[in-house]
Amino acid sequence: MIKQKATGELIVISGPSGAGKGTVISKLLEDNKDLWLSISATSRKPRGKEKDGVEYYFLSEEDFVKKIDEDYFLEYAKYQDNYYGTPKSTIVDKLKEGLDVILEIEIQGAAKIKELVPEAIFIFILPPTEKELLKRLIGRNTEDSNKIIKRFERAYKEINEVTKYNYVVVNDEIDNAVEKVKSIIKAEKCRVDRIEDITLANQEEIIHEAIINKKFIDKTIYDNIKK
Ligand code: ADP
Ligand code: 5GP
Numbered sequence: 001m002i003k004q005k006a007t008g009e010l011i012v013i014s015g016p017s018g019a020g021k022g023t024v025i026s027k028l029l030e031d032n033k034d035l036w037l038s039i040s041a042t043s044r045k046p047r048g049k050e051k052d053g054v055e056y057y058f059l060s061e062e063d064f065v066k067k068i069d070e071d072y073f074l075e076y077a078k079y080q081d082n083y084y085g086t087p088k089s090t091i092v093d094k095l096k097e098g099l100d101v102i103l104e105i106e107i108q109g110a111a112k113i114k115e116l117v118p119e120a121i122f123i124f125i126l127p128p129t130e131k132e133l134l135k136r137l138i139g140r141n142t143e144d145s146n147k148i149i150k151r152f153e154r155a156y157k158e159i160n161e162v163t164k165y166n167y168v169v170v171n172d173e174i175d176n177a178v179e180k181v182k183s184i185i186k187a188e189k190c191r192v193d194r195i196e197d198i199t200l201a202n203q204e205e206i207i208h209e210a211i212i213n214k215k216f217i218d219k220t221i222y223d224n225i226k227k
Contacts, residue, residue, distance in 0.1 A: 003197040008034070008100040009188060010091075010117050013181075014110045015125030016155030018137035020171040021104050024125060027178045028102075036099040038091055041067065044082035047142045057087070075105070075112035080150055084109070100185065107161045114164070121188050123181060124165040128172040130156075 015021050029035055041057040043064040052058045059067070064083045068076060076085030086103055094101050103113065113120055127133035133155055137148045162168050167184050171177040188194075 001199065001201075002195055003199070004189075005194045005196050006098055008036075008095045008098050009185070010095065010113070010120035011100055011102045011185065012110050012113050012120050012122045013102060013104050013125060014107055014122075014158075014161075014165070015171075016127065016133060016158050017151040018133050018140065018155070019125045019127045020136065020174065020177065021125050023174060024169075024171060024177050024181060025102060025104055027174065028181060032182075034098070034100055035102060036094045037102045037104070038086055038094075040084055040086055040103075040105070041073075042082055042084045044084075074116065075109040077106055077108040077112075079106050079108075080147070080154070086113075107158055107164075111164065119193075121167070121184065122165040123167045123169060123184060124162045125177070126159065126162065126168060126170050128170055 013021055013025060025037060029037060039053065039055075039057060041059050041064060043059055043061040044056075046052070046055070046058050050056065050058075061083065064076075064085070067073065067085070068083075072087060073085035074088040074091060076083060078084075084106065086105060086109065091101050091103075103109075105113070110122060114122065127136065134148075134152055137143070137151060143151065169177050169180045169184075
């Protein structure tokens with residue numbers, strides 16, 4: 001019948017800092033074993049309880065630049081004075097295994113992925129209002145006020161980039177936003193261009209077998225079909 005692509009999908013999730021990308025993604029991962037979140041490398045310092053190899057691979061700026069030269073990254077970008085990059089190697093393996101891979105990256109990196117993998121799924125997460133965004137950035141309590149203002153200012157610029165994405169999800173109520181992202185992934189998997197092959201079995205053989213097994217069809221129907 002229909003044979004669908006066996007490889008996974010690449011899903012790019014962006015949105016202003018504080019919109020809730022991380023929160024949405026961790027809920028998505030809770031009940032979907034077919035999803036794999038790529039762990040980025042960064043030259044920024046760990047904040048709060050962040051651990052090396054869990055939220056990020058934390059590198060010195062020097063080591064990060066070395067890895068750029070070694071072509072280690074699928075994409076990388078500078079965001080608020082720090083480098084962030086997606087390691088290349090594991091992603092290809094995970095996609096081949098049939099897992100859907102999520103990249104939670106900012107807009108410059110997403111633009112690079114669009115050049116490399118135009119068929120990837122690009123989702124932009126927005127907060128319901130600017131005021132709520134600022135409230136979330138403050139409430140998260142992970143940056144000092146100076147950095148919060150910088151991230152908030154950048155969010156204003158980033159919001160205009162939404163038109164470069166395939167989907168926009170407003171993260172008003174968390175469960176609602178998670179359901180929307182799940183639906184997007186489900187719908188993408190039904191796309192006709194995911195079909196690799198369509199093969200039709202021999203119709204007569206199937207009908208004949210059905211008669212022999214006397215399961216679905218009666219001989220008179222078969223004779224009528226054959227006329
Ligand atoms: P991002 O990854 O986009 O920077 P986070 O996931 O860290 O954002 O979320 C920023 C803050 O907003 C966190 O404190 C988080 O708990 C909170 N948050 C996320 N989604 C919602 C929501 N739908 N309603 C209220 N608060 C939220
Ligand atoms: P944070 O410092 O809040 O963890 O991340 C800052 C920004 O960097 C977020 O918008 C996040 O999506 C982005 N980011 C995280 N990892 C990567 C990456 O590998 N590549 C790029 N381009 N951006 C990333």
